[in-house]
Amino acid sequence: MDCKIFHWWSGQRGNVNSHGSRLFQPTPTRNNNSDLDNSEGSGNGRPRFVAVTTLEDVQAVRCAEFHPGGQLYAVGSNSKTLRICAYPKLTDLREDHQTYQPMVLFKRTKHHKGSIYCLAWSPVGDLMATGSNDKTVKLMRFNSDTSNLEGDEVELTMHDGTIRDLCFLEDTSNKSSLLISGGAGDCKIYVTDCATGTPFQALSGHTGHILSLYTWGGAMFVSGSHDKTVRFWDLRTRGCVNMVTPITVPGTRQGSPVASLCVDPSGRLLVSGHEDSSCVLYDIRGGRNVQCFKPHSADVRSIRFSPSAYYLLSGGYDNKLVLTDLQGDLTLPLPSVVVAQHQDKVISGRWHPSEFSFLSTSADKTAMLWALPPI
Structure with missing residues (x-):
């Protein structure tokens, strides 16, 4: 493939991250696990993320999301508990840091009748939504001054299966927020x-459970499904505007259930994570697969661009969180390195909106905050 197609990508990013330097030398690995495992040592220019805080629960922790303001984050668990935690100051972080428990500002037990599978904040941070396997979505107002949920919550009951993901869009025509929700069932x-707290549209098309939703601003969002397809939706046209099947078996037309996905802030590159441990880069404007790579050895359940989109953070059922460098030619092998690990499956990983730190949640019953000590 002609690498000139992607000059906008490498040119847009340059060679620096938010710390002002490359995190690790871009020596391409072969994207298999022996390469990754061997690259965790120190002294080779690799990133050394430190576990800053650990939130412990009695059951698997499924979801965690930073508030858009970056000063706090919410955590949802299989134990039906919703917590809002303070984001700590990281100026004094050292490599010999002792992990501690985060400050919990708000806690609600039995928030749902079932496990909390997903949660989302509105872009301005005044609304929060949670989804559960009790088949309901809860929509709540949030006061960032008091770090509390306020007023009556709206319970949405239109789904007939587990809600797997949520995202908010801003309807610029009437300045209101729209909540997008999807999952199992229909x-x-x-x-x-x-x-108004009223569902007003049901978008049909997928033939399998919806596992992932993502928006990058405006009226567009994407959905990933167990039916192995990614659908692009535009609420201005009230429907699906494109459908792709990311190819996970090179030389075939075969795909794999889409467990996670994201789009870079410019809306040009889609990355999908799949149940067969593949990740696929897809050029949206060119309408073509760029490459398939395997940074994990099991389901890729979470995938997100870093705030500057220089890096990709993926989390998998192999218990690992992997950082992949996207600053070179995207048609060549991509350097990847394991930056964090849990005792059990990683369910989600989320970047801080502006700092180079991230949250991870796991079946090991923890939510952890990771960050790089100042250089």
Whole structure:
């Protein structure tokens, strides 16, 4: 493939991260696990992320999301507990840091009748939504001054299966927030007007459970499904505007259930994580697969661009969180390195909105905050 297609990508990113330097030397690995395991040692220019805080629960922790303001984050668990924690100051972080428990500002037990599978904040941070295997979505107002949920919550009952993911869109025409929700059951994606708490649209198309939703601003969002497809939706046209099947078996047309996905801030590159341990880069504007790579040895359940989009953070059922460098030619092998590990499956990984730190949640019953000590 002609690498000139991607000059916008490498040119846009340059060679620095938010710390002002490359995190690790871009010596391409072969994207298999022996390469990754061998690259965790120190002294070779690799990133040394430190576990800053550990939140412990009695059951698997499924989801965690930073508030858009970056000063706190929310955590949802299989124990039905919702917590909001303070984001700590990291200026004095050292490599010999002793992990501690985060400050919990808000805690609600039995928030749902079932496990909390997903949660999301609105872009301005005044709304929060949670989804559960009790088949309901809860929509709540949030006061960032008091770090508390306020007023009556709205319970949405239009789904007939587990809600697997949520995201908020801003409807610029009437300045209101829209909540997008999807999951198991009828495989429909529902659009709810947050001002009225009323679902007003059901988007059909997927033939398998919806496992992942993502928006990068505007009226567009994408959905990933167990049916192995990614669908692009535009609420201005009230429907699906494109459908792709990311190819995970080179030389074939075969795909794998899409467990996670994200789009870079420019809306040009889609990355999908799959149940067969593959990740696929897809050029949206060119309408083509760029490459398939395997930074994990099991399901890739979470995938996110770093705030500057220089790096990709993926989390997998192999208990690992992997950082992949996207600063070179995206058609060549991509350097990847394991930056964090749990005792059990990693379910989600989320970047801080502006700092080079991330949250991870796991079946090992913890949510952990990771960061790089100042150089």
